[in-house]
Amino acid sequence: xxxxxxxxxxxxxxxxxxxxxxxxxxxxxxxxxxxxxxxxxxxxxxxxxxxxxxxxxxxxxxxxxxxxxxxxxxxxxxxxxxxxxxxxxxxxxxxxxxxxxxxxxxxxxxxxxx
Amino acid sequence: xxxxxxxxxxxxxxxxxxxxxxxxxxxxxxxxxxxxxxxxxxxxxxxxxxxxxxxxxxxxxxxxxxxxxxxxxxxxxxxxxxxxxxxxxxxxxxxxxxxxxxxxxxxxxxxxxx
Numbered sequence: 001x002x003x004x005x006x007x008x009x010x011x012x013x014x015x016x017x018x019x020x021x022x023x024x025x026x027x028x029x030x031x032x033x034x035x036x037x038x039x040x041x042x043x044x045x046x047x048x049x050x051x052x053x054x055x056x057x058x059x060x061x062x063x064x065x066x067x068x069x070x071x072x073x074x075x076x077x078x079x080x081x082x083x084x085x086x087x088x089x090x091x092x093x094x095x096x097x098x099x100x101x102x103x104x105x106x107x108x109x110x111x112x113x114x
Numbered sequence: 115x116x117x118x119x120x121x122x123x124x125x126x127x128x129x130x131x132x133x134x135x136x137x138x139x140x141x142x143x144x145x146x147x148x149x150x151x152x153x154x155x156x157x158x159x160x161x162x163x164x165x166x167x168x169x170x171x172x173x174x175x176x177x178x179x180x181x182x183x184x185x186x187x188x189x190x191x192x193x194x195x196x197x198x199x200x201x202x203x204x205x206x207x208x209x210x211x212x213x214x215x216x217x218x219x220x221x222x223x224x225x226x227x228x
Binding site: 004042045107108 | 157158203205219
């Protein structure tokens, strides 16, 4: 039981490049989330999903897209990376409910955009 | 605006000593308040969760308290260990009708020295 896994762990992009971050969970959770964590700030919700085939915007969705084609996977895409997207990205999942149930976090992806 | 503020920003203590971390929030009404531990390079892991009607919750050497009247919570760590070195994050979930996204504090960085 691996919990929540994220790939890659580290990535360096040049401005304008694109990439996809992959999140996978093996706990059969319905809800999945993408957060970003910046120094001196709390985690901020980018996008989330309440089930397979669904996505919704969070607090800071601009510049990101997501897809949830399979229940166990949640992809975060950056179409044209900007230096402001330099951050640590965390994926999380919960059995149900945006905040009612425990959220389990992945180990994070450190992204640097130059 | 819903906010969660934590103090101090960072703290250094000697192994074996006790410490208390503070969390002040403006989220009201709220459904629950959580404390997470985040080791360097890892995702947050839940320590405690308290509903608005609870005023204390323990998890081993960690004890969280909640005063809903003053909108304050604290996390007390007893007999600290080197492995307690981490960031501790306070998270508040608004009551559903008043916003359904978790509000994260920026965290307190604790370093335990031998």
